[in-house]
Amino acid sequence: MSNDRSLSRRSLLKKSLTITGGLMASGLLDPLAWARLVEISEQRSAALKKMGFKGTVVKRGDKTFDSYVYGELWNKLHPERSPDIVCVVESDDDVITCIKFASANKIKVAVRGGGHNWCQPSVRQGGMLIDLSRLTRVVSIDKDNKKAIVEPIVSNREMQKALNALGLSYPTGHCPQVKMSGYLLSGGMAWNHGVWGPGVGSIEAIDLVTAEGKLIKASATENQDFFWACRGAGPATFCVVLRYHLKLYDLPKYIGSSAYYFPYSQLLALSDWVSQTAPKLPANVEFSIFAITAPDKYKEQCAADGSKDKIVLVTAVSFTDTREQALKDLDLVDKCPLMDHALERNFCAETNFEKLFDASGALWPENLRCKVDAIFSESNLQKLYGPVKDHFRDFESPQTVLMFAAFTGPDLPLKTPADAAFSMTGNFYGGPWTMWQEAKDDSRSIAWHEKCIQLMSPEICGHYVSETDTIDHADYNKKAYKGKNFERLAVLRKKHDPQGLFFDWHEGLS
Numbered sequence: 221m222s223n224d225r226s227l228s229r230r231s232l233l234k235k236s237l238t239i240t241g242g243l244m245a246s247g248l249l250d251p252l253a254w255a256r257l258v259e260i261s262e263q264r265s266a267a268l269k270k271m272g273f274k275g276t277v278v279k280r281g282d283k284t285f286d287s288y289v290y291g292e293l294w295n296k297l298h299p300e301r302s303p304d305i306v307c308v309v310e311s312d313d314d315v316i317t318c319i320k321f322a323s324a325n326k327i328k329v330a331v332r333g334g335g336h337n338w339c340q341p342s343v344r345q346g347g348m349l350i351d352l353s354r355l356t357r358v359v360s361i362d363k364d365n366k367k368a369i370v371e372p373i374v375s376n377r378e379m380q381k382a383l384n385a386l387g388l389s390y391p392t393g394h395c396p397q398v399k400m401s402g403y404l405l406s407g408g409m410a411w412n413h414g415v416w417g418p419g420v421g422s423i424e425a426i427d428l429v430t431a432e433g434k435l436i437k438a439s440a441t442e443n444q445d446f447f448w449a450c451r452g453a454g455p456a457t458f459c460v461v462l463r464y465h466l467k468l469y470d471l472p473k474y475i476g477s478s479a480y481y482f483p484y485s486q487l488l489a490l491s492d493w494v495s496q497t498a499p500k501l502p503a504n505v506e507f508s509i510f511a512i513t514a515p516d517k518y519k520e521q522c523a524a525d526g527s528k529d530k531i532v533l534v535t536a537v538s539f540t541d542t543r544e545q546a547l548k549d550l551d552l553v554d555k556c557p558l559m560d561h562a563l564e565r566n567f568c569a570e571t572n573f574e575k576l577f578d579a580s581g582a583l584w585p586e587n588l589r590c591k592v593d594a595i596f597s598e599s600n601l602q603k604l605y606g607p608v609k610d611h612f613r614d615f616e617s618p619q620t621v622l623m624f625a626a627f628t629g630p631d632l633p634l635k636t637p638a639d640a641a642f643s644m645t646g647n648f649y650g651g652p653w654t655m656w657q658e659a660k661d662d663s664r665s666i667a668w669h670e671k672c673i674q675l676m677s678p679e680i681c682g683h684y685v686s687e688t689d690t691i692d693h694a695d696y697n698k699k700a701y702k703g704k705n706f707e708r709l710a711v712l713r714k715k716h717d718p719q720g721l722f723f724d725w726h727e728g729l730s
């Protein structure tokens with residue numbers, strides 16, 4: 221689906237109408253066809269209940285249908301697609317019932333975890349949406365053996381809260397609300413990734429329901445195809461994951477955080493310095509550079525130096541055990557030769573996961589319309605920021621973030637597990653998180669975003685599968701894998717889902 225097409229179709233719909241009702245009102249669906257769809261949905265709902273389904277079935281025509289389909293999506297730039305039926309499951313048995321019913325009736329299946337994937341692959345046109353939002357338990361934590369079992373809908377913040385209380389941790393993602401569900405299926409760009417690795421690297425086993433409706437466990441020693449695929453397939457996962465068995469780590473006893481604001485005029489010099497410095501920092505330091513809109517207190521200064529309202533933020537976080545070690549870890553960053561230009565300098569403040577989540581949450585606020593492409597690069601950040609420096613400066617969009625994490629330590633690029641679908645990596649990870657508030661800014665913001673990616677494209681070596689626009693850019697799917705992993709995923713899907721029960725990368729998008 222191209223942006224142009226999606227926009228022109230979107231413009232057909234009156235904003236005040238709900239999307240399904242809107243389809244009818246706009247003449248895209250005649251009343252008879254609509255009535256037939258409602259009738260089919262009702263029949264399916266009744267049949268599922270008869271089979272013992274205990275959760276909630278929401279069908280076309282129900283008042284709450286749109287809120288079940290779109291309500292939990294993080295990105296408020298909603299697609300026009302919609303399933304025929306939503307099944308909110310409450311148990312393993314509910315999932316098995318859904319899969320058996322869908323298979324017997326040749327109904328396509330999409331799965332929703334937390335609804336945080338920016339391009340919303342959980343919403344497909346037609347078929348059944350299996351919604352996992354009620355599977356919210358931390359099933360067990362084995363403190364002595366450093367192991368946990370969690371259901372999909374446990375958020376990054378909830379995970380750390382439960383584990384940190386016991387002196388343990390897990391390589392969760394950065395924003396508080398994101399759920400384990402799709403995060404762990406994607407790869408998992410984690411806190412302290414330099415030491416703990418990406419999230420998928422610490423999955424020991426997965427409980428899942430196959431396209432045949434069988435509940436199985438996949439690990440390095442059983443059902444290896446699923447274990448390989450689920451650790452990186454992201455939106456192309458061809459099963460329903462119900463539980464993750466995870467290896468845990470000791471909670472670092474001291475987390476020190478440095479943050480510096482610099483004038484936007486220093487962006488290119490800083491990005492070169494960040495690129496040169498990252499390999500010299502220890503792997504337990506997470507090092508990032510952000511181009512953002514300046515906090516109010518710096519707006520005048522920024523305008524005066526020709527940067528409009530833009531500013532640069534550099535952050536470095538050391539995950540270690542003592543303040544002394546954190547001071548040493550972060551010293552090189554504080555000795556940045558450009559420090560004389562700094563507008564604000566905060567060196568090695570003690571922090572914790574709660575505060576880290578608050579800080580990330582503030583940069584990625586809720587309830588916005590978004591277009592996101594997280595990419596990997598092996599280049600120099602100066603070459604990524606160079607072509608887009610003015611493009612970003614001139615973009616009026618206070619929420620948009622153009623950031624890169626520079627992987628640290630001598631052993632770059634960041635390692636991915638040898639035996640998992642997740643394989644894309646680089647020295648840098650990041651890109652534009654284009655975020656805005658109002659529908660009137662859709663076309664301007666989308667056009668800005670696409671241009672931004674186009675300008676950076678010579679330096680992009682790959683995309684991150686669950687934070688890139690695999691819907692509007694089908695080619696980004698393949699670009700999210702190295703070697704033959706993309707092809708192997710297709711082979712395994714055919715082997716384990718021969719009927720094509722689960723929507724694949726491209727189906728149900730228009």
Ligand SMILES: Cc1cc2nc3c(=O)[nH]c(=O)nc-3n(C[C@H](O)[C@H](O)[C@H](O)COP(=O)(O)OP(=O)(O)OC[C@H]3O[C@@H](n4cnc5c(N)ncnc54)[C@H](O)[C@@H]3O)c2cc1C
Nearest residue numbers: 333334335336337341342393394395401402403409455461
């Ligand atoms: C604010 C924000 C911050 C983020 N920060 C990070 C970060 O720091 N690191 C990082 O790696 N990612 C990050 N992400 C990206 C996020 O991890 C992925 O988009 C992930 O897919 C979200 O999981 P979800 O369960 O909400 O996915 P959903 O949108 O619910 O699902 C996306 C697709 O994943 C598949 N899927 C999800 N769960 C299951 C399941 N249990 N079984 C089978 N298939 C399933 C389905 O195909 C589904 O269509 C961030 C996203 C947001 C919105």
